[in-house]
Amino acid sequence: MTTKSNVDVLIIGAGPAGLMCANGLARAGVNVRIIDQRLLVVPAGQADGIQPRTIEVLQSYGLAERLLREGNQMHMAAFYNPGPNGGIERAGRAPDVTAPTARYPFEVTLHQGAIESIFLDSLYSMGRAVERPVKPTSIELSRNDAELRDPKAYPLKVHLKRPNGADEQSSTEVVNARFVVGTDGAHSWVRKNFAIQMEGEQTDYIWGVIDTIPETNFPDIRNRCVIHSECGSCMVIPREGDKVRLYIQLSDKQVVDPATGRVDKSRVSTDNLMQAVKNIMKPYTIDAREIEWWTIYIIGQRVASKFSIHERVFIAGDACHTHSPKAGQGMNASMNDTHNLVWKLTHVLRGWADISLLKLYEFERRKYAQDLINFDRKFSALFSGKPRTQENQDGVSHEQFLEAFQTFGGFTSGIGIHYAPSTVTDVTYQSLSPGLLIGQRILPQTLIRAADSRPYELQDLCPADIKFKILLFLGDIADPAQAERAQRLADSLGKPGSFLSKYGRAKSGVVGWKVFDLLTICTTRKEMVNFLDVPALLRPHWSKVFVDDVSVALNAGGKAYSTYGIDRSAGAIVVVRPDGYVGIVAPVEDVGVLNTYFAGFMTQRNSSSHL
Template sequence: MILPSSPQSFVDVLIVSAGPAGLMCANAPAHAGIKVRIVDQKVVPVTAGHADGIHSRTIEILQSYGLAERLLQEGTRFDRAAFYNPGPDGGITRTRRTQAIFAPTGRYPYTVTRHQAGIQALFRDSMAAKGVLVEQPVIPTAIELSHVNSDIEDPKAYPVKVTLKHLDSAEGKSEVVYAKFVLGSDGAHSWVRKAFNIAMDGDQTDSIWGVVDIVPETDFPDLRNWAVIQSNHGTLMNIPHEGDMVRFYIQLPPDTDFMDPETGRVDWAKASAERIIECAARIMQPFLLSTVGEAEWWTVYTIGQRVARSYSVQDRVFIAGDACHTHSPKAGQGMNASMCDRHNLAWKLVYVLRGWAKMSLLKTYESERLKYARDLIEFDRKWSKLFRDKPQSEANEDGASQEEFLRMLETSNGFMSGIGIRYEPSAIVDPGHQSCASKLTVGERMIPHDFLGAANAIPVNIHDMLPSDTRFKILVFLGDISVEATMDRARALAKRMDAPEGFLKRFGQGAHEKVFDVLSICATTNDKMDFTDVPKLFRSHWSKVLLDDQDMTDRGGGGGYEAYGIDPAEGAIVVVRPDGHVGKVAPLEHLDDISRYFANFLQE
C-alpha cells in the first residue's frame, strides 16, 4: 500500500468533475454509506445551456433514485415530432408529424428537456442530504497508481494517490488524497484519461454545429414539438424547452468562417448567437423568426465521433461520459449515455467496497458500457449522415428522404430511448432458462407493468418496487396460490430458499435483506387471497406481495404474467440487478442455478 509521509485524507471514491455523470456516481454511493468526494474546476456550477434531453430509460433510472417527479415538474415534455422538407417556392413545408420517441414498453414514452444545471441540481440536492457537497474550484494536478499487485487486488487498499489544487486559495493550496477508486467524468478533453494515456479511436467530422437557446418571436407552428427541418439553406432541429424557450441545433454551412482553418477550433471573435440565429432564420423561411431579448446560451463546435479503447486502469481508475465517448448531439445521447455509464458502475463499486462482491465484478463495467459506446458511435454515424446529406427534393431526388428518417427512428427506437439496451452474457448476465420468462430479455432492463398490492388492491408499477438501493430484487412469480397444489409448491420453495445452502443465506451477509429484496407476484384474483396467505419469506412487508389482477375499477393491472412470458401454472424466479437490468431467470425448481449465478461474483 502507498503510505504518505504526512497523509491528509483517505477516501473510498474520488470523483473528478461534477457533470451529470460524476454527480450520478457520487449520489448513489453517498446514499449507500460510502465515503465519497467530488471535485470540479468551475468556480460555480453551470447555470444554463449545455446538455438538455432526457430520454425514456434515463427517466426510469431517475425514478429509481426518487428524482423523476421533480424532473417532470421542472422539465418540458414533448411527444410529437414534425418533419419539414424544401418546398416548391424555395422555403420549407411540413411533410409529416409522428411520434417523437418510439418506446413501446417505456414507462415514460417521451423525452423531457431540462438544461444541464437543472439536471445537476437534482443530484446536488440529493447528495447534500447525505452531507456530500461538490468541492470547487478544485483541480487534480497529479495522479499515481500503485504498481504493487497486492494493493491493486485488495479492495481495502488505497492504491491511487491524487494531488488536488484548491484554486480559490491565495497560496494555491494543495493536498494529497489517497483513494480506493478514482472516477474521471471530466469531459471530452479528460485530464484523467490523458494522465493514463488511454487512446480514443475515431475521427473528427467536418460538421460544424451552432446551438442557441432563445425565446423566439415566430409564426412557426411546430415550436413546441421536436421539429427536424431540412431546407436548401441547411438543417435545423427545434427542441422545446422550459417556459417559452426553445433550443435550435443548426448545421452551419461548410463555408462558414466560425472555425479557424489553422487550429480547427472555434474562432470566438467571429462566432456569435446573432449569427447563429441569422442562419436559423434563413433555414426556416417562409416562417418569420426574431428573438425576445438576448439568447440565454449558445455555442459552436465540431463533432468528433470517438470512443476510448479502455474504460478503466486496473479496475481502480475509471472514466465515463464524454471522457470515453464523443458523438453528435442529434439524437440526444450524450448526457443519457454518461449517466447510464455511472448508473452501471455505482452499484458495483458499492458491492466491492462493502466486501460483498469480488473485485472481478468491476470488469463488467467496461465490458458492458464499452460495447454500448461502440454501438452508439456506429448509430451516430448513420444518424449524422441523414442530417449531413442534402434533403430530397425535386431538384435533388437522391437526397435524404423523410422515409429514411422515419425508418431510422423506428428501427433504432430501443437504442435512442435506451429501453432496448441489452448487455451480453457475462458473470452477471446469465441467459439460461430464458424460455421460462420468454418476454423478459435477460440483459435488458425490467419491463414496467402495473400489478395490485395484495394488501390494499391499489395498483403499483413494478418499477416503483425496484428502487436503486443497491439490492438485488428477487421477483418470485408463484402462480395462483388459491390452487392447493400451487400453495404447497410455494411453501416448499420458501423452505428451500431459506435453507443454509440457499443463496439467501450463502450470499446474504448475515441478514439477506441487506443484499436481497424478495417480492412475490401471485396469479390470483384479489378476492381469493390475503397477503398473509403467502409464506412469510415472501412477505417481509405487506407491500412485498403483488397480484396479477385488475384494480377495483377495472382500469389497470392484470396481464403481467402474459406480458413477461411466464406460465402461471409453472411460475418463475426473476433476478433484477441493482441497476434494473434482468440478470437471471429460472424455473422455481432451479434454485441451484440462481446460487451458481451469484457465486460468479458475490462473496459468501
Template structure:
C-alpha cells in the same frame, strides 16, 4: 507517474471513492454512492455550477432511472415534455413545408413515452439537492495535479486498499497561505467524469479512437418570436439552406441546432472566437422561410461545434480508476444521447462499487463496467454516424436526387427509437447476465431493463408500478412469480422453494453478511395470480414475505382498470418463474420455480462473496 508538490503545507485525506468532475455523470455517481452510505468525495475545477445551457434532453429510460432514485418527480415538474416530432422538407414553391409528424418516442414499453428537456444546470441542481441530504457537496474550485495507481499486486487484490494517490490543489484567487495548499487524497477508487477533454483519461494514457466529421453546427438557447407552427414540438428541418433541429425547452425557451457552412477551422478545430450567436440566428432565419423567426430576447447560452464520434480505448485502469461520460465517448447531440449515456454509465458503475466496497462481491465484478458500457458506447457511435449523416445531409429535391428523403429519415428515426430512448439497451452474456433459462419469461429479455407493468399489493389491492418495487437501493430483487396459491401443486412448489431458500446452504444466507438483516442484499417479492376477491397475503410462505407489503397479485385494480397483464406481458406461464433484477434495474437471470435455488446459487456464486 510523476507528480508535483508545492512548498506549502500538504494535507492528506482518505476516501472510498473520489469523483473528478461534477457534471451529470459525476453527480449521478456521487448521489448513488452517498445514498448507499459510501464515503465519497466529488471535486470540480469550475468555481460554480453551470447556470444554463449545455445538455438538456432526458430520454425515457433515463427518466425511469431517475425515478428509481426518487428524482423523477422534480424533473417532470420543472422540465418540458416532448411528445411529438415534426418533419419539414423543401417545398416546391420555395422554403420549407411540413411533410409529417410522428410520436417523439417509438418504444412501445416506455413507462414515460416522451422526452423531457431542461437545461443541464437545473438537472445538476436536482442531484446536488439530493446529495446535500446525505451531507455531500461538490468541492470547488479544485485543480487535479497528479494521479498515481499502485503497481503492488497484493494491494490491488485487496478491494479495500487505498491504492490510488491523487494530488490536487485549490484554484483560489487570490491565493493565501491558508488556502493555497496541495492536498494528497488516498482513494480506494477514482471515477473520472471530467468531460470530453478529460484530465483523468489523458493522465492514464487512454486514447480517444474514432473520427471527426466536417459537419459544423451552432446552438442557441433563447425565447424566439415566430409563426412557425411546430415551435413547441421537436422538429427536424431539412432545407436547401441547411438543416435545423428545434428543441422546445422549459417555459417558453427554445433550443435551435443550426447547420453552419461558413465556419473557420484551425487544425481541424473550430475557432469559436470567429463565430457569433448572430451568425447562428441568421442562418436559422433563412432556413425557416417562408416562416418568420426573430430573436428579440436575451441569448441564454450558445456555442458552435464540429461533430466528432470517438470512444476511449479503455474505460478502466486495473479496476481502480474509471472514466465515464464524455470522458470516454463523444458524439453528436442530435439524438439526445450525451447526458443520458453519461448518467447511465455511472448508474451502471455505482452498485458494483458498493458491493465490492462492502466486501459482498469479487473485485472482478468491476470488470463488467467496461464490458457493458464500452460496447454500448460503440453501438451509440455506430448509430450516431448514420443519424448525423442523414441529419446533416442535403435534402432530396428535383435537383438533388441523391439527397436524404423524408421517408428515409423517418425510417431511421423510428427504427432506432428503441435505441435512442434507452429502452433497448441490452447487456451481453457475462457473470451477471445469464440467459440460459430465458424461456420461462419470454417477454422479459435477460440483459435488458425490467419492463414496466402494474401489479396489486395483495394486502390492500393498491396498484403499484413494478419498476417502483425495484428501486436503485443496491439490493438484488428476487421477484418470485408463484402462480395461483389456491392450486395445491403450486403451493407445494413454493413451500419447497422457500424451504431451500431458508436453508443454511441457500444463497440468501450464504451471501448475506453475518448479523445483517435477511433482506440486506436480496429483496424478495412475490407476485401471484390468485384473484383479489380471494387472495390473502398470508398464504405466501413466511420466509418469502419479510413484510406484508412484499406480496402482490397480477389482477385488475378496483378503479381505472389498471394491471392484470403482468404474467401475459412477461410471457410467464401459470407454473411461475423467478426473475433476478440487478440493482440497476436490469434483468440478470430468469429461472423456473423447479430447482431454481441451485440455479440461482450458481448465478450469484459467480460474483458474490460469502463471509461464512
C-alpha cells in the same frame, strides 16, 4: 500546508455523470468525495435532453418528480422538407418517442445546470457537497498486484490543490483512495494521465446552437422539429418555459479560418446564426426575443480504448465517449455509465462481491458506447445530408429519415439497451420469460399489493438501493398444488447452502436481507388472495406479496404474466440487478441455478465489510 486523507471513492468532475455517481454512492453509504475545478455550476446551455430510460433511472433514485415538474415534455416530432414553391413545408408528424414499453413515452428537456441542481440538492440532503474549486495535480496507482486485488487497500494517491483565499496561496492535500472515477469531460485529465486513447474520427459537419425565446409564426415551435431546406438543416428543441433550442448547420466558409483551416468561433455571432435560421425556415418568420446561450461545434465520434485501469481507475461520460448532441444521447449515456458502476463499486466495497465484478463495467458500457457511436454516425449523416429534391435525387428523403428515426427509437430512448451475457447476465432460461429479455431493464407493469389492493408500479418496487430483487412468480397461491410448490421453494431457500443463506447477510434486528429483496407475485384474484398463504420466508414483510390482477378502479394491472410470457402454472424466478436490469430467470423448482449464478461473483457472508 499539505494534509492527508483516505476515501473509498474519489470522483473527479461534477457534471451529470459525476453527480449521478456521487449521489448513488452516497445513498448507499459509501465514503465518497466529488471535486470539480469549476467554481460555479453550469448557469445555462450545455446538454438538455433526458430520454425515457434515464427518467426511469432517476425515478429509481427518487429524483424524477422534480425533473418532470421543472422540465418540458416532448411528445411529438415534426418533419419539414423543401416545398415546391420555395421555402419549407411540413412533411408529417410522428411521436417523438417510438418505444412501446417506455414508462415515460416522451423526452424531457431542461438545461444542464437545472439537472445538476437536482443532484446537488439530493447530495446536500445527505450532508454531501461538491468540493470546488479543487484541481487534481497528480495521480499515482500502485503496481503491486496484491494491493490492486485487495478492495480494502488504498492503491491510489491523488494530489489536490485548492485556492486559499484572496492572497492566491494554495493549500494541497494528498488523498489515498481505493477507487477513482474520472467524469471530467471530453478533455479528461484522468484519461490523459493514464494515456488512454480515444478511438474514432471527426466528421466535417459543423453546427451552431442557440438557446432563445423566439418570436415566430412557425406552427411547430413547441414540437421537436427536423428541418431540411435548400439553405441547410435545422433542429428545433422546445425547452422549459418559452425557451427553444435551435441547432443550425453551418458551412465551412462561415466558420473556418482559410489561413489556418481551423474552426474559428469569432467568425460566427448570434446574428449570423439567427440569419441562418431565418433562411432555413422561410416562408415562416422567426426572431430572437432574447438569447440565453450559444456555441458552435464539430461532430466527433470517439470511444476510449479502455474504460478502466486495473479496475481501480474508471472513466465515464464524455471522458470515454463523444458524439453529436442532436440525438440527445450524451448526458443520458454519461449518467447511465455511472448508474451501471455504482452498485458494482458498492458491492465490492462492502465485501459482498469479488473485485472481478468491476471488470463488467467496461464490458457492458464500452460495448454500448461503440453501438452509440455507430448509430450516431448514421444519424448524423442523415441529419446533415442534403434533402432529396427534383434537382437532387440522391439526397435524403423524408421516408428515409422517418424510417431511421423510428427504427432507432428503442436505442435513442435508452429502452432498448441490452447487456450481453456475463457472470451477472445469464440467458440460459430465457424461454421461461420470452417477453422479458434478460440483459434489458425490467419492463414496467402495474401490480396489486395483496394485503390492501393498492396498485404499485413494479419499477418502483425495484429502486436503486443496491439490492438484487428476487421476483417470485408463483402462480395461484390459493391452489393447493401451487401452494405446495411455494413451500418447497421456501424450504430450498432456507437451506444453509442456498444463495439466500450464503450471501443474504440478514439485517440485524430488521426483517429482510441487506443484499436481496424478495417479492412474491401471484395470479390469485385480489378478492380471494390471502397473503398469509405465502410461506413466511417468501413474504419477509406483509408489503412484499402482490397479485397480477386489475386494480379496484379497473384501469391498470393484470398483465405482468402475459407481458413477460411467464406460464401461470410453471411460474418463474426473475432476478433484477441493482441497476434495474434483468440478470437471470430460473425455474421455481431449481434454486441451484441461482446458487450457481450468485456464486459466480458474490462472496460468502463471513467475508468482512468495511462500510
